[in-house]
Amino acid sequence: MEKLPLWLTELEDADIAFIKQFLLASGSLKQVAKVYQISYPTVRARLDQLIEKIMASENKTDERYINLIRRLAIEEKIDFDAANLLIHAYRKEKEDG
Template identity: 45%
Template sequence: MEPWLEALTDSDRSFVRTLVLTSGSLKAVAATYGVSYPTVRARLDRIIEKVQAVEAAPADPFITAISGMVIDGSVPRDVADRVIGAYRVAAERQAP
């Protein structure tokens, strides 16, 4: 599986599948999910951010996962920055 696809949650992948099956119509996706067009657009924007983060990020799965949590809104940016900073310091200490 492609790294960008692995970074998406099951729910995100289901959303992308629905988007493909509706020929990219955000209006049709909104009707399928029973939500507004702006809600669908916001969700698609978050998925796009995740994909872009994976494509631009170093190939470190931990950092990619934390970045995805920030995009999802489950972890605040400042907390993620501190966690990633501590992770990098620990990794440098373990490097030969």
């Protein structure tokens, strides 16, 4: 049996459910909006967030801390400016240490 790609294993259950609905709707964001009873722009934003998550997992570094910060920013638990500050501070500390 073929191993699942890394990006797929890192998605949450809600992400997988969204992807399933997207596929069942043949990629129609309007149909997905109807299923979830939310607006088209909300569905579009959710899809953009998933794309960012997948891209981030494909561009993984070996540093777990940086990956955690990126994931938190993509999931909107922290803003991108704060994420960049934390990553730059971490890298500077590592260089100086």
